[in-house]
Amino acid sequence: MKPHMSFLVAALLLPGAQAQLWNTPQATASQPLLRSFKAEGDVLTHGQTRAELDRIGQRVIGVYVRAPKANTEDVARAILSAWGAPEDAVPDLKGVLDDPGFQQQAQQLFEEVSEDGGSAVYVRLQDGTWQAYTALKVYPHSAFPQVSAPLGNDGAPARLNIVSDYQCPYCNQLWNSASMAEWRSKPGVYRLNYHHFPLSFHPLALPAAQFSECAAQQGRFWEFSDAVNADFAHWTQQPEAEARQSFTRYAVSAGVTQAELDKCLAQDRSRDIMATADQLQRQLNVRGTPSVYLNGIKLNNYNDAAQIRAIRAVTEAGPGAEKVIEQRLKGLR
Template structure:
């Protein structure tokens, strides 16, 4: 039953890349002003109409966080979805054909929700009701805002507990791009502890031979309240321990425990007994469920960032997630009407 939707989303992903989330983050004027919506007329500040078709924008913090299409025909259903994804007129025929596939329409009658692509930055819901001339189509695209409960508990946090923004970082100590984040953006965030609270999650990649051991070692340091200084040491010594054979890495990790002012004996016991193996596995599992595919992956207030170094993107995500009402509450309220 899911094959037609998979075809639909694959087409969109190959055509658009990251355009879907970028379009949803646009201003109402940018969204409604797209050439693909020519012929639709405004019916209020956040609504467009053409015949029996209505497009409704959901807004938070002045930005579009969701787009609802309600119509009695597949071509306009496709056009509304295309607008949410920032598609061009030339791409519309392929999307329309996918939506018109009988198998897809059958599955959509049951209601379907899935991510628009592997990045899991936005999602699509489609619901078909009625028969014959009474058939009606509803599609909703929205930014994916993960609730705090989607992230595993961790003591590896910095910043004030009262900070209005939470950065959740899935990282691999053997990843050079994670070291780059640690040396640049993280330093900026940590200088603003009343604005950002930062949480670190383990996501060691299989092809980094010593990454898993480093993750366990950092958790052992965290058990003694020294996760951050120990992590600083791992990244500072990146070019040393990452080159070691897997059998030799634990000895180096234990040596670093001394430089981080840890109880070395307790650290060695923790590391040797793999005390935090289950915790690391749980963090990896949570990351996969959140759409983490590589490192570093950074979420701000539950929204996956496309470019953590982009100040404008951070400001926009802060705006939509801390607005009243917030993006999450606006989207959740809309989803209730689609069930």
């Protein structure tokens, strides 16, 4: 049971709250929330409270604060500064930090991921001292299941993990987007991994995924997927038996051998596909499709070129956001 987990989401939903991570250190430090802090470079102090801005280049990727147990308002302000929350969010978060139940819970490292999946907050109360860290949420490469048909060079610097459902209309839009076309046209830059996530209310998504895996066995995953997405408006209106006939046509037109396709389909892969989807839900808290992760960071908008550049900037330059954040978290565990 996690009775206090909603405080972060509530803070993010307050009017005026906007993500401050990705901003410059100067912009982060100059927020009204931190007006009582004295800034010297990337360090901000207020009495015995010390906040530090983790950054790569000129982009803040995390806000760390350390303070005595009594200084809960300072801790609240530092946490909320990562989202640019309004002043009236401070009392509510301070109230959570002052709550004896939460303080007991925070004896062990408390973690909550934001509703959009792009950031996380970590809180620890140990030996009368608060430590809190709000940072980008960077999932390690190991969090993503292996896929049967990666596209792009193995050493490409930009890793894209695409969680998708063939019957999802928004996934179809992604497949046909200019962004997808660009990613696929640059194998030396982007490495694409497609992960199945068939939604329960899309009855044809799982059969389509099964056909795609059989196409992958013959090296035709992407060609089959192109055909499925090109004829999306047709097969999505068919009953399953007819849709399977359509999938067979798409597979054969993509270069799949009929005999090998039949042999593959005789082996039911639905359990493996759904097990992978369950893993994605558990490890990444995937709630819907499409969900796209670039170098472990969830994209809020896959068409946002500026966001893509920002993520690449903080993940591909050494030491990289994942290592910086993990190093900071070692001190909280």
